[in-house]
Amino acid sequence: MNRQTLQADAPLSATAATPLLSVKDLAVRFATREGVVEAVNGVNFNLARGEVLGILGESGSGKSVSLRAIMGILPRGRTTVTGSINFDGHELLSMPEKELDRLRGPEIAMIFQEPMTALDPVFTVGEQIAETIVRHEGVDWSTANARAKNFLEMVRIPSPERRLQAYPHEMSGGMRQRAMIALALSCKPKLLLADEPTTALDVTVQIQIILLLRELQRELGMAVIFVTHDVGVASEISDAVAVMYGGRYMEHGPAENVLLAPNHPYTHGLMNSTVHGSMRGQRLDTIPGLPPDLANLPKGCPFAARCGHAIPECEQGGIALSAVGKNHFSACLRVEKEGRSFFA
Numbered sequence: 001m002n003r004q005t006l007q008a009d010a011p012l013s014a015t016a017a018t019p020l021l022s023v024k025d026l027a028v029r030f031a032t033r034e035g036v037v038e039a040v041n042g043v044n045f046n047l048a049r050g051e052v053l054g055i056l057g058e059s060g061s062g063k064s065v066s067l068r069a070i071m072g073i074l075p076r077g078r079t080t081v082t083g084s085i086n087f088d089g090h091e092l093l094s095m096p097e098k099e100l101d102r103l104r105g106p107e108i109a110m111i112f113q114e115p116m117t118a119l120d121p122v123f124t125v126g127e128q129i130a131e132t133i134v135r136h137e138g139v140d141w142s143t144a145n146a147r148a149k150n151f152l153e154m155v156r157i158p159s160p161e162r163r164l165q166a167y168p169h170e171m172s173g174g175m176r177q178r179a180m181i182a183l184a185l186s187c188k189p190k191l192l193l194a195d196e197p198t199t200a201l202d203v204t205v206q207i208q209i210i211l212l213l214r215e216l217q218r219e220l221g222m223a224v225i226f227v228t229h230d231v232g233v234a235s236e237i238s239d240a241v242a243v244m245y246g247g248r249y250m251e252h253g254p255a256e257n258v259l260l261a262p263n264h265p266y267t268h269g270l271m272n273s274t275v276h277g278s279m280r281g282q283r284l285d286t287i288p289g290l291p292p293d294l295a296n297l298p299k300g301c302p303f304a305a306r307c308g309h310a311i312p313e314c315e316q317g318g319i320a321l322s323a324v325g326k327n328h329f330s331a332c333l334r335v336e337k338e339g340r341s342f343f344a
Contacts, residue, residue: 018048019046019047019048019049020047020048020049020087020088020190020191020223021046021047021070021085021086021087021088021191021223022045022046022047022084022085022086023043023044023045023046023070023083023084023085023086024044024083024084024086025042025043025044025082025083025084026040026042026043026044026066026069026081026082026083026084026085027040027041027042027043027080027081027082027083028040028062028065028066028069028074028079028080028081028247029079029080029081030078030079031078031079031080032078032295034295035295035296036295037294037295038247038294038295038297039062039065039247039294040062040065040066040069040247041062041246041247041248041297042083042248043062043066043083043244043247043248043249044249044321045242045249045252047191047223047225048223049190049221049223050217050218050221050222050223051223051224051239051240052214052217052223052224052225052226052237052238052239052240053223053224053225053226053238053239053240053241053242054226054227054228054233054234054237054238054240054241054242054255055225055226055227055228055241055242055244056228056229056231056234056241056242056243056244056270057229057243057244057245057270058229058245058291059229059291060291060294061244061245061246061247061291062244062246062247062248062294063195063196063227063229063244064113064195064196064227065247066227066244067110067193067195067225067227069081069085070085070087070092070108070193070225071104071108071110071193072092072095072097072100072104073110081093087103087107087108087191088107088190090103102136105132105135105136105186105187105189106136106137106187106188106189107189107190107191108189108190108191108192108193109184109185109187109189109191109192109193110184110192110193110194110195111177111180111181111184111192111193111194111195111197112180112195112197113195113196113197113199115168115173115176115177115179115180116168116169116173116176118180119168119176119179119180119183120168121167121168121169122167123167124164124165124166124167125152125163125164125166125167125168125171125179125183126145126148126149126152126163126164126165126166128183129144129147129148129151129152129164129179129182129183129186130144130145130147130148131144132183132186132187133147133148133186133187136187137187145164147186148164148182148186149161149164151182151183151185151186152164152178152179152182154182154185154216155178155179155181155182155185155212155216156178156212157175157178157179157182163175163179173201173205174201174202174205174208174209177197177198177201177205177209178209178212180197181197181209181212181213181216185216185220188220189222190222190223191222191223191224191225192217192222192223192224192225193224193225193227194213194224194225194226194227195227196227196228196229197209197213197226198210198228198230198233199228199229199230206233210233210236210237211236213226213237214236214237224237226238231259231270231271231274232274234255234259235255235259238255239254239255240252240253240254240255240258240327241253241254241255241258241259243258243264243266243267243270245266245291245302245303246291246292246294246297246302246303247294247297247302248302248331249321249329249331250264250266250267250303250330250331250332251263251264251266251267251321251328251329251330251331251332252321252328252329253324253325253327253328253329254327254328257325257328258328259271263324263325263328263330263332263335264303264330264331264332264335265303265307265308265309265310265332265334266287266303266307269285269287269306270287272285273285273286273287287306288306289305289306290306292305298315299315299316299317299318300313300314300315300316300317300318300319301314301315301319301331301332301333309332309334310334311333311334313333314333314334319331319332319333319336322335322336
C-alpha cells in the first residue's frame with residue numbers, strides 16, 4: 001500500500017479545500033499540583049461547511065477539551081493553548097476576547113452535556129433565548145420573543161408559548177436538552193459544537209435528539225462537531241469520524257470507512273466492545289487496562305500499553321497519522337509496516 005504521512009496542513013475531508021474550520025497542531029496543557037496535564041497533543045483537522053465531524057473516544061481522551069479550546073472557554077491562567085484554530089478566516093487563538101465574544105452565538109455556538117447546569121436557573125427559558133437574540137442581533141424584545149417561540153417549535157417542544165415562561169427545573173431532561181439546542185441555534189450559527197448532548201438521556205429521547213440535530217443541521221446548513229463515546233451515535237450523525245485517545249487522533253476519515261473498516265487497534269477495540277442486539281448471550285470483548293495518565297504520557301503510541309498488536313517500536317516515539325485510503329488516516333505503526341489492515 002502506498003502510504004503518505006499526514007502533514008499539519010493536509011486536508012482531512014474531501015470537501016476541505018476551503019474549510020470553514022481549520023485546526024493545526026492544537027495542543028492544550030493544564031498546570032496542576034501533580035504536574036502538567038497534556039490534554040490535547042497536536043490535533044489537526046479541517047471541517048467543511050455543512051459537514052458533521054464526530055469525535056469518538058473514551059472519557060478523558062481530550063474530546064471536550066478540544067471543543068472548549070475552539071470556543072475559547074477554557075479557564076485562563078492555568079491553561080496553555082498552542083497551535084492554530086482558523087474559523088472562516090479568523091485566527092481564534094490570537095483574537096481579543098471582545099472580538100471572540102462577538103463570534104460566540106451568531107457564528108459559533110455550543111450545546112453542553114448537561115443543560116441543567118448550562119441554563120441559568122433564575123431566568124425562564126424564553127428570557128435566555130430572547131436575550132441571546134437581542135444581544136447579538138440588536139432586535140427589540142418583542143421580535144426576540146417571537147423568534148424564541150419559533151425556535152422552540154423548531155426543536156419540537158410542545159406548547160411553546162407556555163414553555164417560554166418555564167424555568168429549567170420545570171422541564172424534563174429531554175425538554176431541557178431541546179431548549180439548549182434552541183438556545184444554541186437562536187442566531188443560526190455557521191458552526192455548532194455539541195459536547196455529548198445525549199449522554200444523560202434515555203435511549204428513546206437520545207434517538208429523537210440525534211435525528212432532530214441531523215435534520216436541523218441539514219436545514220440550516222451548519223457545520224457540526226459532535227463529541228460522543230457512543231459508536232452508535234457517531235454512526236448515525238457523522239459524515240466523518242475522528243477517533244481520539246490520549247489527546248491525539250488515532251484514526252480519522254469518512255464515517256463509513258472508519259466504523260466499518262477500522263485501521264487502528266483502538267478503533268477496532270471500540271467497535272468490538274460495543275453492545276448491539278445480535279450479541280445476546282455472547283461475551284463482550286472489552287479493551288484491557290486503563291487510559292494513560294495525561295500528566296505522564298508515554299513517549300510513543302499512547303495506546304501501546306493496552307494494544308494486543310503492539311511491537312517494541314510502538315513505544316519508541318510519536319507515530320504520525322498516515323494515509324490508508326482516500327481521506328482515511330491512521331496512526332498505527334503495524335498497519336504502516338504491513339501495508340494493510342489486519343483488524344477486519
